[in-house]
Amino acid sequence: MLLLNKSDIKKVFNMKEAIDAAKEALSIFSEGKSVVPLRTNIDVPKYEGQSLFMPAYVEGLDSVGIKIVSVFPKNIEKGVPSVPAKMILLDGKTGDVICIMDGTYLTQLRTGATSGAATDILSRKDAKNGALFGTGGQAGSQLEAMLTVRNLDRVKVFDIDKKRAEAFAERMSKELNRFSTKIIAAESSDDAVKDADIITTVTTSKKAVFNGKLVKKGTHINGVGSYTPVMEELDEYIVQNADKIYMDSKSAVLSESGDFIIPIKKGLIDESKVNGELGEVISKKIEGRTSEDDITIYETVGIAVMDVVTAYKIYEKALKAKIGINIEL
Structure with missing residues (x-):
């Protein structure tokens, strides 16, 4: 059994490869070539957290996996990841565990990658300005994915804590200095949105994080943070008025995400x-953006097939590179 930590994964797998894996995973899922039960959520009210168990089987890769991931928003105050996780990968031919890897970084990587895939497929090719809402553990990979698929001049980062946004922008400007993009803290939510061609929300908010009436024509929006029925990042006006809406899993989003459950309940x-x-867009079964003026939304709650496909690709590369620690139990 191979053990892989964050450093090991970063040595063998980059964001571009993660985006390609996300596209493959989404296509596999929509073509019905995987088994992906809805995740099991266990509330931990004492610490305002949740633990989630996400299994999947991908026949084409002969691979089974389960990710155990927790979302504890207050961890950010303790200086530890707010989304700790472990990924367990099994050989689909034998059912035996072949790899355990850092699921926290895997989650960050594949969640950023799925937004990157959506941004690559749905946003305007000439997009120049981005907006990022949230600066938690998922935010860095969301920003990296955005910059990987579009050559942006500027990204404005908004957080309810202005100092945290400033610190994040400064840190990411250094970490992502290979991109020629100016990363700055927004003065306000409105300031972030008003000129944005791409908007990504990755918060734990229970109310809209931006004014949908300020979204300009042609903008693409990634809704990432709303994974329970009471969480709502996206403005109801923009959900009503968007030209095109796509999801990673329609059944999962409509069962789990308040971004859509709440406006549907309101009629x-x-x-x-x-x-x-x-x-379905990737497989060319349906159309994506058809006009430069289309406002498009991609909503993701995360589906386990993304974890299994990405983990499998990482595992393969780690074996070839002889990265990680082998153990026997």
């Missing part, structure tokens, strides 16, 4: 507002 939209899954 503001119905399921027909959703155009389909991003995997």
